[in-house]
Amino acid sequence: MKCYKRIIPLILACMMLAGCGQNVYKKGVESLENKDYAAAQENFQKAVEDKKNVADSYRGLGIAYYEQEKYKDALAAFENAVSAGTKETGTICNMMAVCKMQTENYEDAISYYEKALDHSDCSDDMKQEIQFNVIVCYEKLEDWDNAKAKLEDYVTAYPDDEKAAKEAEFLKTR
Structure with missing residues (x-):
């Protein structure tokens, strides 16, 4: 989740540029900042109620909920943002996946993580985080074969990751 410290300011900047003249929307962006x-x-x-910058307002609302760990509300806001025209980026898909994971919907989380990996805005740090979270999702589903296979791929890509070593020890017992 540390990659969001770099990504959220970029999203906020885009939101500010798109929101010129939208007072309540601008206040939302300032509050996020x-x-x-x-x-x-x-x-x-x-802003959503006033139909001002609806897609961006929903996205901002999703980020606000996400940062407050209100994952169910964040997911709904992100889904509304996409429906209203927000581009489904790797960052948005990743945040939606985290929301699904936090609400224990691991199958959908995996689906969103896979979508996130398909986008070009997915940084190397985000890719690593996503790949690890996919392993955790498979573990939560008690799908040990997929968890082991994904962990093997992960360790090949990130051989020095200590969390992966702990996961490998855990999966040896499964």
Whole structure:
């Protein structure tokens, strides 16, 4: 999740450029920048209600909910953002996957993670995080064969990852 510290400012900048003249929307962006997620949530919700920058407002609302660990609400907001025209990027797919994972919908999480990996905006750090999270999802599903196969691929790509070594030890018992 550390990669979001680099990605969220980029999203916020894009949102600001698209939101010129939209006061409540701009307040939402400012609130996100100031890490005042409750205020951001309120402002973006108002922007959605006022039909101002709807797709971007839903995306901002999703980020605000996500940062507050309100994953079910974040997922709904991200889905509404995509329906309203927000491009389904690797970052958005990854955040949606995390929401699915946090709400224990591991099959859908895997699907979103796979979608995220197909996008060019997926950084190397994000790819590594996604691949590890896919392993965890398979473990939660008790799909040991897929978890082991994904871990083997992961260790090949990231041989020095200590978390992977711990997962390998865990999976040896399965």
